[in-house]
Amino acid sequence: MGERALATFEQAAEREGVALPVEDWRPAARAVMAASEFVGRVARQQPAAFVELMTQGRLAVDMDAAAYAARLRERLADVPSGDEAALTRAVARFRVLESARIAWRDLAGAVPIETALAEQSDLADACIQVALAQLDAWARERHGTPYGPEGEPQSLLVLGMGKLGGRELNFSSDIDLIFVFDGDGRSDGAKPLDSADYFKRLGQRLIRVLSETSSEGFAYRVDMRLRPFGASGPLVVHLAQLEHYLLTQAREWERFALVKARPITGAPSIVAAVDGLLRPFVFRRYLDFGAFESLRDLKGRLERELARKGQHGNVKHGAGGIREIEFIVQAFQLIRGGRDGRLRVRELTCALATLGELGDLTPELALDLDATYRYLRRIENRLQAVGDDCVHALPEDEFARARLAWTMGADDWPALCHELEERMSRVHACFLEVFNVSADSEGGDPEPGGDLAAVWEEEVDAGAASERLATAGFADPEEACRRLASLRASSRYRSLTAVARSRLDRLMPWLLADAGGAVDPDATLGRLLTLMEAIARRSVYLSLLAENAQARQRLVELCAASAWIADFVTRHPILLDELIDPNSLYEPADRAGLFAEIGTVLESLEADDLEAQMDALRQTKQANVLRVAAADITERLPLMRVSDYLTWTAEAVLEAVYGLVRAHADRRYGRPRVSGPDGERAPEFAIVGYGKLGGIELGYSSDLDLVFLHDAEGKDEGTDGPRPLDNATYFARVAQRLVHFLDTPTPAGVLYEVDMRLRPNGASGLLVSPMSAFERYQNESAWTWEHQALVRARVIVGSESLRERFEQARATTLRQPRDREHLREEVGAMRERMRRELAKESDGRFDLKRGRGGVADIEFMVQYGVLAGASATPSLVDYSDNIRLLEALAAAGEFESDDAQLLMDAYRTFRARIHRLALLDEPAVVEPDPELTEYREAVASLWLRWFGGDPDRVS
Numbered sequence: 001m002g003e004r005a006l007a008t009f010e011q012a013a014e015r016e017g018v019a020l021p022v023e024d025w026r027p028a029a030r031a032v033m034a035a036s037e038f039v040g041r042v043a044r045q046q047p048a049a050f051v052e053l054m055t056q057g058r059l060a061v062d063m064d065a066a067a068y069a070a071r072l073r074e075r076l077a078d079v080p081s082g083d084e085a086a087l088t089r090a091v092a093r094f095r096v097l098e099s100a101r102i103a104w105r106d107l108a109g110a111v112p113i114e115t116a117l118a119e120q121s122d123l124a125d126a127c128i129q130v131a132l133a134q135l136d137a138w139a140r141e142r143h144g145t146p147y148g149p150e151g152e153p154q155s156l157l158v159l160g161m162g163k164l165g166g167r168e169l170n171f172s173s174d175i176d177l178i179f180v181f182d183g184d185g186r187s188d189g190a191k192p193l194d195s196a197d198y199f200k201r202l203g204q205r206l207i208r209v210l211s212e213t214s215s216e217g218f219a220y221r222v223d224m225r226l227r228p229f230g231a232s233g234p235l236v237v238h239l240a241q242l243e244h245y246l247l248t249q250a251r252e253w254e255r256f257a258l259v260k261a262r263p264i265t266g267a268p269s270i271v272a273a274v275d276g277l278l279r280p281f282v283f284r285r286y287l288d289f290g291a292f293e294s295l296r297d298l299k300g301r302l303e304r305e306l307a308r309k310g311q312h313g314n315v316k317h318g319a320g321g322i323r324e325i326e327f328i329v330q331a332f333q334l335i336r337g338g339r340d341g342r343l344r345v346r347e348l349t350c351a352l353a354t355l356g357e358l359g360d361l362t363p364e365l366a367l368d369l370d371a372t373y374r375y376l377r378r379i380e381n382r383l384q385a386v387g388d389d390c391v392h393a394l395p396e397d398e399f400a401r402a403r404l405a406w407t408m409g410a411d412d413w414p415a416l417c418h419e420l421e422e423r424m425s426r427v428h429a430c431f432l433e434v435f436n437v438s439a440d441s442e443g444g445d446p447e448p449g450g451d452l453a454a455v456w457e458e459e460v461d462a463g464a465a466s467e468r469l470a471t472a473g474f475a476d477p478e479e480a481c482r483r484l485a486s487l488r489a490s491s492r493y494r495s496l497t498a499v500a501r502s503r504l505d506r507l508m509p510w511l512l513a514d515a516g517g518a519v520d521p522d523a524t525l526g527r528l529l530t531l532m533e534a535i536a537r538r539s540v541y542l543s544l545l546a547e548n549a550q551a552r553q554r555l556v557e558l559c560a561a562s563a564w565i566a567d568f569v570t571r572h573p574i575l576l577d578e579l580i581d582p583n584s585l586y587e588p589a590d591r592a593g594l595f596a597e598i599g600t601v602l603e604s605l606e607a608d609d610l611e612a613q614m615d616a617l618r619q620t621k622q623a624n625v626l627r628v629a630a631a632d633i634t635e636r637l638p639l640m641r642v643s644d645y646l647t648w649t650a651e652a653v654l655e656a657v658y659g660l661v662r663a664h665a666d667r668r669y670g671r672p673r674v675s676g677p678d679g680e681r682a683p684e685f686a687i688v689g690y691g692k693l694g695g696i697e698l699g700y701s702s703d704l705d706l707v708f709l710h711d712a713e714g715k716d717e718g719t720d721g722p723r724p725l726d727n728a729t730y731f732a733r734v735a736q737r738l739v740h741f742l743d744t745p746t747p748a749g750v751l752y753e754v755d756m757r758l759r760p761n762g763a764s765g766l767l768v769s770p771m772s773a774f775e776r777y778q779n780e781s782a783w784t785w786e787h788q789a790l791v792r793a794r795v796i797v798g799s800e801s802l803r804e805r806f807e808q809a810r811a812t813t814l815r816q817p818r819d820r821e822h823l824r825e826e827v828g829a830m831r832e833r834m835r836r837e838l839a840k841e842s843d844g845r846f847d848l849k850r851g852r853g854g855v856a857d858i859e860f861m862v863q864y865g866v867l868a869g870a871s872a873t874p875s876l877v878d879y880s881d882n883i884r885l886l887e888a889l890a891a892a893g894e895f896e897s898d899d900a901q902l903l904m905d906a907y908r909t910f911r912a913r914i915h916r917l918a919l920l921d922e923p924a925v926v927e928p929d930p931e932l933t934e935y936r937e938a939v940a941s942l943w944l945r946w947f948g949g950d951p952d953r954v955s
Helices: 002-015 026-035 037-045 047-055 065-075 084-107 113-143 195-211 239-248 252-258 268-282 290-309 322-336 348-358 363-387 398-407 413-434 450-456 462-472 477-489 498-516 521-535 539-547 549-561 563-571 573-579 591-603 610-633 639-669 727-743 771-780 784-791 800-814 820-838 855-869 882-892 897-919 930-947
Strands: 157-160 175-181 236-238 262-265 672-676 679-681 685-690 704-710 715-719 768-770 794-797
Touching: 002 026, 002 037, 002 047, 026 037, 026 084, 026 363, 026 398, 037 047, 037 084, 037 363, 047 084, 065 084, 065 113, 084 113, 084 195, 084 363, 113 157, 113 175, 113 195, 113 262, 113 363, 157 268, 175 195, 175 239, 175 268, 195 236, 236 239, 239 268, 252 268, 252 322, 262 268, 322 348, 322 363, 322 413, 348 363, 363 398, 363 413, 398 413, 450 462, 450 477, 450 498, 462 477, 462 498, 477 521, 498 521, 498 539, 498 549, 521 539, 521 549, 521 563, 521 573, 539 549, 539 573, 549 563, 549 573, 549 610, 563 573, 563 610, 563 897, 573 610, 591 610, 591 639, 610 639, 610 897, 639 685, 639 727, 639 794, 639 897, 672 727, 685 727, 685 800, 704 727, 704 771, 715 727, 727 768, 768 771, 771 784, 771 800, 784 800, 784 820, 784 855, 794 800, 820 855, 820 930, 855 882, 855 897, 855 930, 882 897, 897 930
Parallel strands: 175 236, 704 768
Antiparallel strands: 157 175, 157 262, 672 679, 672 715, 685 704, 685 794
């Protein structure tokens, strides 16, 4: 066949007097024309142009949309003004020739498949852009330029959809388009038109030029069915119509189509406006696991349509085909793209690589899907290059099969089929797993026994329902029945949409079965039902749990183990996403990992989108706290490491918030400046952490004790921006915005409660203190209890120079010589006052934090030891956490080694119990047990030995 096509081409060239190349081009031409009847036909019909491809080296160079557009404009130079038929022929002739060129490069193995697909897409872009520009110019000659109500010129935005939008257009694909214009307006010519009419006519003409068949063939089949309202909607929509449609009538499957939407033409203003409408519709800020359900339903409809048409062996729509890979990738894009900008990409292979990096797919699976996708696209291209036909089914006749095997480099047809079957079977297995589909029924998880479904649906009487719940494991089945009935009778359940109710009805039997197997089924069910009532109207979360059995089981495990986790997730249901991946759920990020994670999240947000930044940081912080709690409650994390992780989380958040706040302030006011003998410099700002933050001992619900400092000492030159401020006001604004960012409630919750009472002069003092004033205050005015607090203070955020200056000021203050007896009296009196006012002991119960012999006693003894001994042993001020301070006190001889070890052991034991009680959502006030009593009495005895007091009140 190749020999015959080659001979026909040579005869056509001879007839037209076209000189053939002298190089030995025939073997390559023979092979390509054997693989593609289309290439042979184009060579025969356009011999001069085809020879030009070979002689000018264009078969060896890549082309982009700009290069194609430039060549097409040259071809249109001779098209008479207004001659639409001539334009149609010229565009078709150009598309056919350039497609043959791309086919040659692909079939000859000169380019990878992604280059062939990108060039096909760029060729389509150029045809659309140049044809539209020509038609628009002719329309403006007749009707003038359309202008909006504010006098702004209007343009037509052409959105490329599907594979065109993703720059993955196959050889003979339809092109899916949507037309959008700005809005109301009118042209200013001799025969003016309303903008709607103007752009409707322009769109109709563009479709005709691209799709009508002429003597040169046709350019593209144009499909407009993806436009708003489908085939029944207006051909061209304006921005307000598009917005209304997306808000009120757009269907779920349209989000999948719009993932790849890409502007091909249009002024920057309308491109930005359309992007602003599409992005929140496609990529929702919350995690949308309904995407799985919708995509599964969509694929089911496509498969039924294929079966009805009798099409089998389809590399696009068949099991394990191109469409399933697209569905896998798009599902994750829609679920997570609202929160992770790295997934908001149009190219499937780019999204696949990102999914592998993020861990949504294993790196090995992502690479396998990528290789199979490219393989299937090569087959698709080879099938379509035969005759420029839009086919996806494997051939039936022997010759076509042999040709396809040859072009794919397979030994024979059976070998090709074997490799294809292996690859597609792996894709289909991945699809079944991702979409939670049974390999037998392909209809989802098997239903839990009908016994529990009947209980939830109230299809059995109360006695039978209680019996079934008792069999499932519930100790108080009657109470479980009452709780279920209460949820069904609640206003939230009654007001659910049909979709949400269906999802909840599908989910509840599974939850009952899972909760029945928990250690305490009744308590677990109560926590789960509270969560279900909270999330019922957000059916996406119901879909997550219904779609992912492992996530559901992990939720039950955590709710069974911890009332605090159950409440935390109920208040922040977006954290349900964390249940999907057990590797990340039980592996909280360390300080460096959190900095990297926060940086990645913030990079995807607009610099001035404060709301998005606040929500993103809250969600990231909450997710890591949940990971810490999950690792803690399941004993995957040593108990004494919990505070480290929680403190690192706060440090990373503070660093990020400060960066955002400072960038905003600098954009608005400029950077502060001071001048002195050494010239001008930029003063610095520091965030100092006190208390549990300073001591690296944060708990799950700890607030942050903060002090803000700056070193703007010298001549105040003010800020250098558009709205200059004096330095003190500038830093006060920074501090105010920091606190606002941290403790303002948003739909995503609060980052941290902030306590600023430890700043110099307390609540009446400046929000931000100059460093020199802080130093004077500590040396001249601070109370002893403020020096005690300074023992556990450290800089969390700040420049190295200001950090060193603070450490020096802290060390100088703490190393002051002190009268030990007077110090002992002051520390003891303060501790006794705290115990009277804050301890919550009664009836022999032990307040682990504030009670006699508890954590506060240990902390006060440590602070006393540091203040008493630091003048003689300067190294006592090197640390801010109690364990290392106790070690230092023992090394310095301030505490006996046995006493210091006792206090460390007691401190660890008390804090471990406090963490565990927090996860159980119980106060840190307990009935004494032997271990706690032994430590409590020992700590209290040490207190009496050093500070005195009533020995009868030791226990």
